[in-house]
Amino acid sequence: MSRSLDSRHSRMVNDMLGDTKSLASDAAAVALDQEQPQRAVELLEQGRGILPAQLAQYRTALDDLQDVSPGMAAEFRELSAQLEQSVTRNNVDGMDVELELSVSRPDAVGRHQNLSMRWKEIINRIRGLSGFTTFLQPTPFHLLAPAADEGHVIIINVSKIRSDAIILQKGVEPDVVKLPDATHKEVKRMSSSMEKALGVPGSGECEQGIKLVLRLLWEFIVQFIVQRLEERGLPRSSRIWWCPTSALCLLPLHAAGIYQPDQPNLPDIYISSYTRTLSTLIRARNFEPHSAVRPSILAIGVPHPDGDDGTDAPLQCVEAELVRLMKHVLGTELLKGLDASHDAVVARLPTRPWVHIACHGHQDTTQPFQSRFRLQDKPLTLREVVRMNLPNAEFAFLSACNTATGDRNTPDEGLDLATGMQFSGFRGVVGTLWAMDDVDGPDVVDSFYKFLFRKKKDGKTGDYKEAAKGVSRFTKMLRSREGAGEVPFERWVNFIHVGA
Numbered sequence: 117m118s119r120s121l122d123s124r125h126s127r128m129v130n131d132m133l134g135d136t137k138s139l140a141s142d143a144a145a146v147a148l149d150q151e152q153p154q155r156a157v158e159l160l161e162q163g164r165g166i167l168p169a170q171l172a173q174y175r176t177a178l179d180d181l182q183d184v185s186p187g188m189a190a191e192f193r194e195l196s197a198q199l200e201q202s203v204t205r206n207n208v209d210g211m212d213v214e215l216e217l218s219v220s221r222p223d224a225v226g227r228h229q230n231l232s233m234r235w236k237e238i239i240n241r242i243r244g245l246s247g248f249t250t251f252l253q254p255t256p257f258h259l260l261a262p263a264a265d266e267g268h269v270i271i272i273n274v275s276k277i278r279s280d281a282i283i284l285q286k287g288v289e290p291d292v293v294k295l296p297d298a299t300h301k302e303v304k305r306m307s308s309s310m311e312k313a314l315g316v317p318g319s320g321e322c323e324q325g326i327k328l329v330l331r332l333l334w335e336f337i338v339q340f341i342v343q344r345l346e347e348r349g350l351p352r353s354s355r356i357w358w359c360p361t362s363a364l365c366l367l368p369l370h371a372a373g374i375y376q377p378d379q380p381n382l383p384d385i386y387i388s389s390y391t392r393t394l395s396t397l398i399r400a401r402n403f404e405p406h407s408a409v410r411p412s413i414l415a416i417g418v419p420h421p422d423g424d425d426g427t428d429a430p431l432q433c434v435e436a437e438l439v440r441l442m443k444h445v446l447g448t449e450l451l452k453g454l455d456a457s458h459d460a461v462v463a464r465l466p467t468r469p470w471v472h473i474a475c476h477g478h479q480d481t482t483q484p485f486q487s488r489f490r491l492q493d494k495p496l497t498l499r500e501v502v503r504m505n506l507p508n509a510e511f512a513f514l515s516a517c518n519t520a521t522g523d524r525n526t527p528d529e530g531l532d533l534a535t536g537m538q539f540s541g542f543r544g545v546v547g548t549l550w551a552m553d554d555v556d557g558p559d560v561v562d563s564f565y566k567f568l569f570r571k572k573k574d575g576k577t578g579d580y581k582e583a584a585k586g587v588s589r590f591t592k593m594l595r596s597r598e599g600a601g602e603v604p605f606e607r608w609v610n611f612i613h614v615g616a
Contacts, residue, residue, distance in 0.1 A: 418475035477516030506541030511580035520547030
């Protein structure tokens with residue numbers, strides 16, 4: 117990686133304007149035409165989530181290499197650390213880091229290029245060792261298949277050539293479900309309809325627009341996948357993982373349904389989670405928790421940050437939300453108001469395996485690495501989040517707006533706060549696809565943590581792998597109020613679970 121994150125993202129956006137926009141999806145579609153679903157999965161894994169995947173290479177596990185060649189392991193580890201620091205450094209006054217350095221410090225550019233060259237050289241030397249010929253090579257299917265070890269993973273590939281779902285199940289060959297009506301054009305139309313609906317929040321137009329998209333997702337995509345899963349004998353209330361591509365990354369597959377009496381809705385059938393890539397899900401599961409009995413939680417609440425420019429209304433319900441959380445989780449460490457400064461949060465995040473963040477969240481639509489949590493004194497940005505390395509982290513609840521929105525310019529990259537938290541080490545994350553209503557926070561938190569810590573008297577509490585079930589429970593609670601005219605679709609559809 118020879119460019120900064122910002123310059124690489126800018127180049128990627130420019131490429132999206134040309135013929136490379138759907139390269140991975142088109143390549144996978146060709147593989148499916150040739151009846152090679154395993155190859156299709158490999159191509160999608162190689163061609164999506166490129167920026168996070170390249171950053172993840174800097175944090176590659178080196179246990180086996182350490183046993184064979186401690187010297188090479190140390191050299192690779194040191195070069196990787198220096199390169200990661202270089203490509204994730206902050207830009208200056210909005211100027212791209214690479215451009216800023218080339219003008220003011222050409223020596224730094226030369227140093228970065230030298231590091232990149234030495235990093236590639238050490239990789240080639242490692243590949244020369246017996247048993248390491250595939251080190252940092254594209255991942256073959258047999259190493260991606262374990263993503264389905266704990267439940268079905270559904271990859272949905274949308275291309276101008278053809279659209280399909282690829283269902284991965286442990287010990288079974290990939291199952292392809294053709295989706296002829298989910299054309300590239302139709303999915304883009306759904307994405308535009310959703311964007312239009314969310315542009316008028318709280319209105320009847322928003323409500324009807326969301327319901328229309330959920331119905332189309334069911335009729336064009338999800339009903340055929342559910343039918344195949346049921347044919348395979350997958351029991352109701354089982355967990356499934358969605359791995360969408362292109363514009364589908366921006367749509368609420370987890371909530372697809374008709375929402376009429378006696379009509380099917382996905383949330384009533386299966387419990388949904390998301391993963392950006394298969395490798396991300398595998399990494400999230402490759403973890404032995406250090407707090408299996410009683411995880412400790414860092415709770416962060418910022419109802420009214422300093423320097424408010426008037427664009428963010430004060431969050432009136434943060435206090436009540438934190439009170440509900442602490443009712444269920446004993447020993448919670450609280451950073452609230454003035455105590456929830458940027459430096460305090462950064463210092464305390466590595467000390468607790470769970471974190472709950474209640475504040476304003478923003479997705480930067482032009483520079484996604486500037487997406488941010490608004491802490492008391494200054495923001496915590498996505499760039500800073502991905503620089504963190506939190507190997508003992510387990511679970512994060514992001515009770516803030518737009519934390520899992522994604523980047524419309526590069527949807528396959530998953531550049532949002534939820535994905536950033538997962539990259540930094542959190543195995544599972546609850547986030548929001550768009551703005552959440554502050555008033556829902558206390559009841560959502562009460563339902564969620566009551567469920568996860570329901571066995572605290574027995575000392576068997578806080579399993580982060582039950583978070584998706586917790587989300588399912590509180591969204592059903594909100595849906596019951598929707599029927600009474602209290603909670604519209606936009607206030608419960610936006611919550612999703614990402615990861616293990």
